[in-house]
Amino acid sequence: MTFVFLSVLRISITAALVTSVVLLARLLLKGAPRWITCLMWMVVALRLLCPVLPQSRLSVIPQNTFYVQSASLEQENIDTALVFDESQDREFTRITPPVETQSQASLGKTQLADVVSCVWVFGASLMMLYGAVSYLRARCRFADAVLYKDNIRMSEKVSSPFVMGFLKPQIYIPFNLDRKTRKQVLLHEQAHIKRLDHIWKPMGFVLLCVHWFNPLLWAAYLLFCADVEVACDEKVIRNYKLGQKKSYAMALLKCKMPSGSRAVYPIAFGENSVGMRIKKTLKYRRPAAVIGVFALVLIVSLSLCLLTDPIAAAQQDMLKIYSDGRVTEEYTEYTQAQTEPETEPATQPVTEPQTEEPTEPEQYYEYEDTYYSEDYYTEDYSDDYSDDYSDDYYYESEENKETEKIQIEPFTIPYESMTNPFGEFDYSFYDNTFGSLYQNGYYNNGISEPIRWDAPRVNIGSSRQDEAVGWKSAWIY
Amino acid sequence: MNVPVIFDSEYRFCLILWEVEPVKSAKLAELCKERLGWSRTTTYTVIKRLSDRGVVQNVNTIVSSLISKEEAQISEFEQMMEKKFEGSLPAFIAAFAKSRKLKKDEADALRRMIESAEK
Numbered sequence: 001m002t003f004v005f006l007s008v009l010r011i012s013i014t015a016a017l018v019t020s021v022v023l024l025a026r027l028l029l030k031g032a033p034r035w036i037t038c039l040m041w042m043v044v045a046l047r048l049l050c051p052v053l054p055q056s057r058l059s060v061i062p063q064n065t066f067y068v069q070s071a072s073l074e075q076e077n078i079d080t081a082l083v084f085d086e087s088q089d090r091e092f093t094r095i096t097p098p099v100e101t102q103s104q105a106s107l108g109k110t111q112l113a114d115v116v117s118c119v120w121v122f123g124a125s126l127m128m129l130y131g132a133v134s135y136l137r138a139r140c141r142f143a144d145a146v147l148y149k150d151n152i153r154m155s156e157k158v159s160s161p162f163v164m165g166f167l168k169p170q171i172y173i174p175f176n177l178d179r180k181t182r183k184q185v186l187l188h189e190q191a192h193i194k195r196l197d198h199i200w201k202p203m204g205f206v207l208l209c210v211h212w213f214n215p216l217l218w219a220a221y222l223l224f225c226a227d228v229e230v231a232c233d234e235k236v237i238r239n240y241k242l243g244q245k246k247s248y249a250m251a252l253l254k255c256k257m258p259s260g261s262r263a264v265y266p267i268a269f270g271e272n273s274v275g276m277r278i279k280k281t282l283k284y285r286r287p288a289a290v291i292g293v294f295a296l297v298l299i300v301s302l303s304l305c306l307l308t309d310p311i312a313a314a315q316q317d318m319l320k321i322y323s324d325g326r327v328t329e330e331y332t333e334y335t336q337a338q339t340e341p342e343t344e345p346a347t348q349p350v351t352e353p354q355t356e357e358p359t360e361p362e363q364y365y366e367y368e369d370t371y372y373s374e375d376y377y378t379e380d381y382s383d384d385y386s387d388d389y390s391d392d393y394y395y396e397s398e399e400n401k402e403t404e405k406i407q408i409e410p411f412t413i414p415y416e417s418m419t420n421p422f423g424e425f426d427y428s429f430y431d432n433t434f435g436s437l438y439q440n441g442y443y444n445n446g447i448s449e450p451i452r453w454d455a456p457r458v459n460i461g462s463s464r465q466d467e468a469v470g471w472k473s474a475w476i477y
Numbered sequence: 478m479n480v481p482v483i484f485d486s487e488y489r490f491c492l493i494l495w496e497v498e499p500v501k502s503a504k505l506a507e508l509c510k511e512r513l514g515w516s517r518t519t520t521y522t523v524i525k526r527l528s529d530r531g532v533v534q535n536v537n538t539i540v541s542s543l544i545s546k547e548e549a550q551i552s553e554f555e556q557m558m559e560k561k562f563e564g565s566l567p568a569f570i571a572a573f574a575k576s577r578k579l580k581k582d583e584a585d586a587l588r589r590m591i592e593s594a595e596k
Contacts, residue, residue: 144523146489147514156485175485 005117008210011051014061016216018047018306021060025302026223033287034231036295041204041224043299043306048207048217056308120213127209131202138164145172151193152186160255161185169198177255184236184251191235197228233277237284249278480544480552481530489513490523491542491549494533499541 022040029036047053142164145155152171161173171189173182192198204221211217233252237245483491493508494500500508506520515523524540527533533542562568570587579587 143519144486144490144515146486147512153514154486 001121002113002117005120006113007051008120011048012211012214012217015044015047015211016214017061018044019216019220021302021306022220023223025298029298032291032295033234034227035234036299037227038224038231039295039299040302041220041227042200043303044217044220045200045204045207046303046307048211050307053307053309056304058304059308060305061309123212124209127212128206131205131209135202142172145170148173161189163189163192163198166199166202169193174255180247181251181254184248185255187236188232188251191232192228195228195232195235197232201225201228230277230280233281234284237281238286240284245281245284249281252278252281480548481532483527483532483544483549483553486513487523487527487532488549488553490515490520490527491532491546494540494542495546499539502535502538502540505540 022037022044025040026037141157142153142155145153145158148154151169152173154173154175156175158172158174161171163169163171171186171193173185173189177185201224204224208217208221233248237248240248490509490513493512494505497505497508502521502524505524506515506517509515509520510517524533524535528535532544533540558564558566558569562572
């Protein structure tokens with residue numbers, strides 16, 4: 001649960017960023033037709049829906065957001081990190097370290113993370129429950145609305161018209177509307193249905209339930225609802241002359257349409273101001289076609305910038321760190337303070353990962369030849385092991401030959417390769433979410449002996465540098 | 478007679494009932510589905526609600542009304558008179574005549590009704 005919460009948190013932070021950009025764009029586009037702003041809210045929704053998006057150079061999402069939680073997670077990792085279990089000789093096993101090895105502070109932090117995610121789940125379920133219950137209650141309440149014609153129903157319980165239902169949306173209007181008003185109201189509601197607002201709005205609400213802790217997204221949802229109404233007004237009065245606009249404005253005033261026309265009836269968060277909408281209606285001028293083109297360009301460019309993740313730099317950083325035993329730009333400072341100067345190789349400019357093609361992760365199933373790397377034995381890695389046990393273990397396994405040591409090139413395994421055609425990979429993947437590596441693995445290609453390896457889990461920004469180096473080797477059982 | 482409240486959508490239901498009563502509730506549900514777009518359960522709920530209020534009765538799945546259409550109309554009219562015309566019949570007639578032109582035979586019928594009411 002904590003895991004899920006932290007991923008949601010990451011998405012939420014990214015989305016908050018996107019929301020701020022959209023808010024800014026919305027301010028700039030004050031005079032433009034509102035369907036454009038509605039589309040921009042869609043960009044926010046997509047960002048919320050897709051945890052992983054295509055990578056592009058145009059992305060303005062800072063990479064740092066991927067690491068936002070690494071610091072807090074570091075503490076958590078200690079919990080489940082693989083530690084050398086001395087009681088079981090020559091085996092790394094996944095154990096929970098005894099409490100005394102854990103500092104009280106880290107224990108507190110882990111607990112805090114658990115508590116916070118509990119609160120999150122509670123809040124989200126509460127909101128969803130509220131939404132579901134009010135929807136069902138509305139269904140019951142308006143069950144006896146009588147058919148007027150087609151999908152239009154009338155009920156004395158309706159105070160302001162609205163649309164309800166997902167697959168077969170129905171328009172609910174009060175009984176006592178005069179013909180003129182009714183016509184305008186129906187046009188407005190039908191515009192809602194045409195725009196599929198009865199689907200977008202509940203969808204937005206569900207997203208809001210998940211991200212209920214994010215004030216920016218609340219603002220986004222409320223503004224989205226307001227924009228939807230205005231966009232609908234604009235759709236109806238597009239070809240209206242002044243007289244017709246007046247009659248539409250009257251209809252707005254008469255049946256308090258603004259508060260109505262909610263796609264999900266009970267989810268009403270204050271009324272959109274009638275005055276504003278009436279003013280807008282009377283002032284409305286059909287926008288020039290140029291604006292449509294301009295809007296399209298804007299939306300496309302916004303999506304390119306906001307709906308893409310930065311180029312795999314995050315992953316490449318990881319690769320750099322572990323293949324060279326040193327880190328890239330972002331964390332150089334941090335680790336330099338701890339590593340000895342002579343172990344710093346002079347190669348590999350730090351900016352390279354940005355432009356480099358991502359290294360093929362395929363190497364992992366070619367373990368038979370390439371993983372037995374000679375220089376592992378010739379090169380002295382003992383410096384890198386800052387823990388005593390690492391050295392001991394290394395030599396022990398050499399002597400006994402019971403287990404074989406192989407070198408595995410640092411790799412990242414995307415989620416999808418968990419079920420790759422070459423065999424199964426278990427729990428060995430780069431976790432993009434938290435910037436940590438899960439390395440205890442089990443690899444079985446169905447032909448040769450299955451390989452299982454265990455190595456400490458590493459995370460970026462961790463002070464436990466030794467773990468990162470320890471990862472270079474793996475043991476075949 | 479004190480006529481219980483009948484809401485607008487219930488009144489639509491009653492219109493059907495008055496037309497076809499006495500009627501089996503299943504048949505009524507069918508009619509309601511067709512004309513009002515009600516689900517079967519909604520119809521049964523409304524029958525139950527109205528029989529609690531004493532508007533209809535449901536005896537052995539045969540539904541019939543306890544209040545005639547006229548009674549309902551009179552009660553509705555009285556309410557409206559009180560609410561909108563302060564109980565003044567001339568004000569009402571004036572508004573009625575203004576809202577739509579009376580045909581000659583309609584006007585005659587009205588006149589005759591007023592004369593008979595005077596006695």
